[in-house]
Amino acid sequence: MTRSRLMRAVIALVAVVGMAVLAATLVPDATAVASAKQAPVLVLRVHAPTAKAFKALRKNYDLLEKRSGDDYFVLGDAAVQKSLKAKGYRVSVADTLAPLSPAPTSTLRAAATYATFYGGYHTAAAQQQHLRDVAATYPTLATVVDYGDSWLKTKNRGGNDLLAICITKKNAGDCALNPNVPKPRSVLYAAIHARELATAEIAWNWIDYLTQGYGTNAAVTSLLDTTELWVIPVANPDGRQIVESGGNSPYYQRKNADDARGNCRRPPTSSNQYGVDMNRNATFHWGGVGSTNTACAQEYRGTSAASEPETAAQQALFNNLFKDQRGPNITDAAPATATGTFISYHSYASLTLYPWGDTTNAAPNKTKLKALADRMVAASGSGYTTGQGPSILYGTSGTTDDDMYGRLGVASFTTELGAANTSCDGFMPPYSCVGSRFWPQEQKALMVLAQAAAGPYR
Numbered sequence: 001m002t003r004s005r006l007m008r009a010v011i012a013l014v015a016v017v018g019m020a021v022l023a024a025t026l027v028p029d030a031t032a033v034a035s036a037k038q039a040p041v042l043v044l045r046v047h048a049p050t051a052k053a054f055k056a057l058r059k060n061y062d063l064l065e066k067r068s069g070d071d072y073f074v075l076g077d078a079a080v081q082k083s084l085k086a087k088g089y090r091v092s093v094a095d096t097l098a099p100l101s102p103a104p105t106s107t108l109r110a111a112a113t114y115a116t117f118y119g120g121y122h123t124a125a126a127q128q129q130h131l132r133d134v135a136a137t138y139p140t141l142a143t144v145v146d147y148g149d150s151w152l153k154t155k156n157r158g159g160n161d162l163l164a165i166c167i168t169k170k171n172a173g174d175c176a177l178n179p180n181v182p183k184p185r186s187v188l189y190a191a192i193h194a195r196e197l198a199t200a201e202i203a204w205n206w207i208d209y210l211t212q213g214y215g216t217n218a219a220v221t222s223l224l225d226t227t228e229l230w231v232i233p234v235a236n237p238d239g240r241q242i243v244e245s246g247g248n249s250p251y252y253q254r255k256n257a258d259d260a261r262g263n264c265r266r267p268p269t270s271s272n273q274y275g276v277d278m279n280r281n282a283t284f285h286w287g288g289v290g291s292t293n294t295a296c297a298q299e300y301r302g303t304s305a306a307s308e309p310e311t312a313a314q315q316a317l318f319n320n321l322f323k324d325q326r327g328p329n330i331t332d333a334a335p336a337t338a339t340g341t342f343i344s345y346h347s348y349a350s351l352t353l354y355p356w357g358d359t360t361n362a363a364p365n366k367t368k369l370k371a372l373a374d375r376m377v378a379a380s381g382s383g384y385t386t387g388q389g390p391s392i393l394y395g396t397s398g399t400t401d402d403d404m405y406g407r408l409g410v411a412s413f414t415t416e417l418g419a420a421n422t423s424c425d426g427f428m429p430p431y432s433c434v435g436s437r438f439w440p441q442e443q444k445a446l447m448v449l450a451q452a453a454a455g456p457y458r
C-alpha cells in the first residue's frame with residue numbers, strides 16, 4: 001500500500017463512520033445502517049470479452065459510463081466483487097470512491113454566497129437561485145422559464161420546479177416558447193444523472209460566461225446577438241437533492257425520485273436505488289438496448305416512454321423550441337437548412353458521443369455530426385474520443401440526445417466529462433477540478449457547439 005493509498009484508506013474509514021452516523025440520523029432503521037456500512041464504494045474493473053458475458057454483467061450490476069477495450073467498470077463493494085468472481089469474471093479494484101476531504105479552495109466565484117456541498121458543488125436550490133439572480137441582474141439578456149414540475153412536486157412531496165434559462169440579446173419574440181423564432185438555438189443540458197456532479201457546474205459557468213461576457217468579449221457578444229443559448233443546469237433536481245443529502249459523503253443516486261415501483265434501498269446504494277433513469281425514459285426508441293424493467297436497477301427505463309414528469313416536461317419544452325426537421329424514417333436526414341444544437345453532459349468516460357446510441361448503424365447526418373464532435377474536442381483540448389455509443393462505450397436507448405436528433409433533427413451530443421488516471425477522475429472529483437480542468441475545456445467546446453446552431457449540417 002502506497003502512502004497515498006494508505007491516506008485514502010484512512011479517509012475512507014472516516015467516511016464510512018460518518019456515513020453510518022448520518023444514515024442512522026436520516027433514516028433510523030437497520031437497513032439504512034447496514035447499507036451505509038457497505039462503504040467504501042469500489043470501482044471494479046471487470047473483463048467481459050464476449051457479448052454474453054457483457055449482457056449478464058449489465059443486467060446484474062451498476063455499469064459505469066466508462067470502458068477500456070473488453071474491460072468494463074462496475075460500481076459496487078466487496079460483496080459485489082465477490083459475486084462477480086463467483087460468476088467467473090476476472091475482477092480487479094480500479095479505484096476506491098469513498099469521498100475524499102472537500103477541496104478547501106475554489107477558483108470560481110460565489111461559493112461563499114450560494115449553498116454548496118462536497119467542497120463547493122452548488123445545491124439544486126442554489127442552481128435555481130442562480131438562474132433567478134442572473135435574470136434579475138441581466139434583464140436584457142436572460143429569461144427564466146419554468147417548464148414543469150419534478151416527480152416529487154407532482155406528488156405534493158416537496159420537489160422542485162423544472163427551470164431553464166434562455167440567454168440572448170433580447171429582441172421582440174426572442175426566447176418565446178415557439179419554434180418559429182428568428183434566432184437559432186443551442187441547448188446545454190446537465191445533471192440528468194444526479195451523481196455526475198461536475199456536469200451542473202459546467203452549466204453554471206456557461207451562464208456566467210455568456211452574461212458577463214456580453215459587451216466585453218467579442219465572440220460572446222456576437223453569439224448573443226445572433227443565437228439563443230438555452231441552459232438546463234439540473235435536469236433531475238429531485239435526484240440531485242438525494243445526492244446532496246449525503247453532505248460530504250454524497251449518495252450515488254443516478255435516477256429521479258420516483259419510488260412508485262420496487263422495494264429499493266433507502267438510503268440509495270450505488271447499485272440499488274429508487275427512481276427511473278431519465279436517460280432511458282425518452283420517447284425515441286424507448287425500451288430498447290441498454291435499458292431494463294427492473295425498478296431498483298440503474299438503467300430502469302420506467303413503465304412507458306416519457307412516463308416521468310421530468311421527461312415529459314422537457315420533451316414538451318424542446319418541441320416548443322425546435323421544429324421537427326427530420327422525416328419519419330430512420331434513414332431520413334435533417335436538411336442542410338436545419339438549425340439547432342444540443343449537448344447533454346455526463347461523467348466520466350472522457351467521450352463525446354453522437355447518435356445513434358442504440359445501433360452501430362450510421363445516423364443519416366453522421367458525417368456532419370462527427371465533424372462537429374471532432375471540432376468540439378479539438379477546440380477543448382480534452383482529448384476525448386468521439387464516436388457512437390455502441391462502438392466506443394455501449395448501446396443505450398431512450399436517451400435525451402437520440403431523442404433530440406431522432407424526433408426533431410437537432411444536432412445532438414453527449415459529452416462524458418472525464419480525467420482518467422488523475423485526481424479529477426470519477427463521479428465526484430474534487431470541486432477544484434471544475435475550475436482547473438473541466439470548465440476551461442468545455443468553455444471552448446461549447447462555443448463551437450453554440451456557433452454551429454445556425455447550420456450544424458452545412
Ligand SMILES: [Zn+2]
Pocket residue numbers: 065193196345346347
Ligand atoms: Zn450519465
